[in-house]
Amino acid sequence: MFSVVIPLYNKASYVEKAVESVLCQTFSDFELIVVNDGSTDSSVEKLARFTDDRLKLINQSNTGVSGARNKGVKHARFDYIAFLDADDWWHERFLEEMNALITQFSDAGLYGSNYFVVKNGVNTPAQVGVEAGFEMGYINYFKVYARTFWVPLNCSFVVVKKSVFEQEKGFNEHLRFGEDLDLWIRIALTHKVGYVNKFLANSNQDAETTNRALGTDKFWNKKEHVTFNISHLADQEQTQPNLKTLLDGLRVRSLVAYRLNDWYPEEVRAIMSRVDLSAQPLFYRFVYQWPRPIINVYFRAKQYGSYLKQMLLRRFYSYVHAR
Known part of the structure; x- marks a missing residue:
């Protein structure tokens, strides 16, 4: 079977x-x-x-x-x-x-x-x-x-x-x-x-x-990344709205790291030109429409805030256990 x-x-x-x-x-x-x-x-x-x-x-x-x-x-x-x-x-x-x-x-x-x-x-x-x-x-x-x-x-x-x-x-x-x-x-x-x-x-x-395909530190060559290789579906996207909605959502989600690190900028811009960003969540509109230096400042601040939060929590728990 x-x-x-x-x-x-x-x-x-x-x-x-x-x-x-x-x-x-x-x-x-x-x-x-x-x-x-x-x-x-x-x-x-x-x-x-x-x-x-x-x-x-x-x-x-x-x-x-x-x-x-x-x-x-x-x-x-x-x-x-x-x-x-x-x-x-x-x-x-x-x-x-x-x-x-x-x-x-x-x-x-x-x-x-x-x-x-x-x-x-x-x-x-x-x-x-x-x-x-x-x-x-x-x-x-x-x-x-x-x-x-x-x-x-x-x-x-x-x-x-x-x-x-x-x-x-x-x-x-x-x-x-x-x-x-x-x-x-x-x-x-x-x-x-x-x-x-x-x-x-x-x-x-x-x-x-290191054994998984996903990760914030993973950057694939454009020949290896599915989002750079779905242009052949253009005709089906025009006739199948659900497919178009899915692919646009996957495009904005899978290329965030490429946008932040300026990997394949021309290709990313070309892909995003086919996406109706107004239909995407606010976060992705920010990522793809605002200047990249501002976006990177935001992500660095967010990363630092997360680090600071974890450090304060560790100190708090150490203080509680020490009492």
Whole structure:
């Protein structure tokens, strides 16, 4: 039924929990393919204790997460591909619920569930923009995403029909930021998306930032960043308002660091010229319309204020404990 694909690169601290969450699923008709993408830590050694014959390890030189996922799908035997990152984990009923969703809504090419965000060890329910009272069914991916800008799908709580994945030629291996968004958009433009509004996965934000695509210190080459590579969707944006709303919102959110640091200024200005900033939150209008020196002063002051607040809190707690 399911081929589960885990791309693995230097996740020794987390991969055991990810694998355990798959092998402990209540739905047992699956294979688990771990693609070791040239790890240099003890990630592979951590897998040695697992003897379940449903687990298959594939080793390759480092190609990036998209190449690892694509390699896993090439080795998949089943009709549905479930992805899981090596630092995240599933609820034990994830595959069971996905099977029920697929059975009831078989016309979709892409499926997902709600999830928890794990930060500082605390589970916070994701605020995915489904309608109040929604339980299970088809969703408008663009509308749901744009309603709250909490991702409704990512590579740890998604199932893709293998034939659809192959039709779309998988993940774009040139992208290193937003490669999953790129694929979900391509699929959602031509296929239905099924969704179950249950919290069935955990997105681990406590993983080392050096091992994650997101971060305030991460700057991707424009050839690797999805926002610089979606101009081909211009025609669809004109005919699909929900797609336009989503992409404009993602443009202003994903390019803030580029604006502050004057990275690719001409390209950023060209992208923003296609965005109706009056429809964006006040913060983003400030970032993209005010002079950059003023914006940087604001962010430095905000950063200093945060530092000062933390310092005062530490001193306060030290004073309280000393009494």
